[in-house]
Amino acid sequence: MSKKVPFVTKAQIEEIAKEYPTPFHIYDEAGIRRTARTLYKAFAWNKGFKEYFAVKATPNPYLLQILKEEGCGADCSSYTELLMSDAVGFKGHEIMFSSNATPVEDMQLAYKQGVIINLDDFTHIEFLEKVAAIPETICCRFNPGGHFAIANNIMDNPGDAKYGMTREQLFDAYKILMAKGVKEFGIHAFLASNTVTNDYYPELAGILFQLAVDLKKETGAHITFINLSGGVGVAYRPEQKDNDLMVIGEGVRKAYEAILVPAGMDDVRIFTELGRFMLAPNGGLVTQAIHQKHTYKEYIGCDACAANLMRPAIYDAYHHITVLGKENEPCDHKYDITGGLCENSDKFAKDRMLPKIDMGDYLFIHDAGAHGFAMGYNYNGKLRSAELLLQEDGSVKMIRRAETPADYFATFDNGAFADKLNQAIEDAKK
Secondary structure: OOOOOOOOOHHHHHHHHHHOOOOEEEEEHHHHHHHHHHHHHHOOOOOOOEEEEEHHHOOOHHHHHHHHHOOOEEEEOOHHHHHHHHHHOOOHHHEEEEOOOOOHHHHHHHHHHOOEEEEOOOOHHHHHHHHOOOOOEEEEEEOOOOOEEEOOEEEEOHHHOOOOEOHHHHHHHHHHHHHOOOOEEEEEOOOOOOEOOOOHHHHHHHHHHHHHHHHHHHHOOOEEEEEOOOOEOOOOOOOOOOOOHHHHHHHHHHHHHHHHHHHOOOOOEEEEOOHHHHHHHHEEEEEEEEEEEEOOOEEEEEOOOOOOOOHHHHHOOOOOEEEOOOOOOOOOEEEEEEOOOOOOOOEEEEEEEEOOOOOOOEEEEOOOOOOOHHHOOOHHHOOOOEEEEEOOOOOEEEEEOOOOHHHHHHHHOOOOOHHHHHHHHHHHHO
8 A cells, every 4th residue: 555645744734833723725836836847748749738727626826827837728617717817817728618508708708818618519609609709719528428438447427427519519510610710629528537547548539539530531620639638537545556647648649649640630739637636636634633522433523624625525535634743653543534514424534544633633634635625615604714835945825815704794795784794703703
């Protein structure tokens, strides 16, 4: 079994907690930059390669700025993500907009900003033309249906996913869009989520590369990029083997040279959208043990809850936990690690073997840098925690402050209770 090592120590967290109380999410700048550089090295063979970071994974402008400095673009799926990416400095084709059941104002903003619009559905052609106009460069999302398998192992079920067009719809879409003036096309597909295998991207690439060849032959469309989307996952469990970007990149290169090059399509650029892979391992949730309970099981209650990291509660997802300062002690105690929500699913771990946990111990919950803070919510009136950045020089910077009761009540500011709520906040401070 491999060992997961936090990028912060107990001593560091004790110092950080003096200024920023737990719980908080903390991100590793050095790790983020290292991952981005490895990705670009793995695809250096493809002229024009670009990573479009999935903003939904970790929507923080400070982190987006780091990724922008490393050459990444932004993958957006909503109005506010478009606004944030624009504010960071991503412009035009540095942004991909992939949305479904898209509101009018979202599509209009995407068109206004001149981003690459990725049409999720055949009907979106008419919709886009009606609410804005058809741009000269556009992308279409493909869904092959059925099950997606690698070596007879079913990875996911695209046929049950709400995303993308059928093959027939895709071909018709290209013909219609060409007639409406589109000059450059892209293909996008997402067939499996969080795969921990070096074979996923090469297998997906082979499917999309052949599709591109077929589309060019039948429609004459100029296909300039293929977006492999996300799906390359992380090893949440210590016994899992991490994906190897260099192996993945080489696998995609072989498919590219076997399929696209002979078809005279050696100018096609490769795009990716690796939100989870880029950020999950480079972020953690730090929480403190504040209660213990001895009933039918042994419970450790933390100051964090599912409002800070929702994945275990809704997916029963595994996140490794390190008791800081006790990394080398035997894992001879079985615990449920819980938060304080009035929901029995509010557990970061069930029947987890860990070192003996004492009150005041700090727990580092691994791989929480993507789909962690982003999925936070305010059930039970819980407030979302701060986000911190461990900078390359070892210093710590707050990149999002923790919510306050005033934030929670802010949307009542024009109501009859606004003054009473504000007074309640002040009374609680006395």
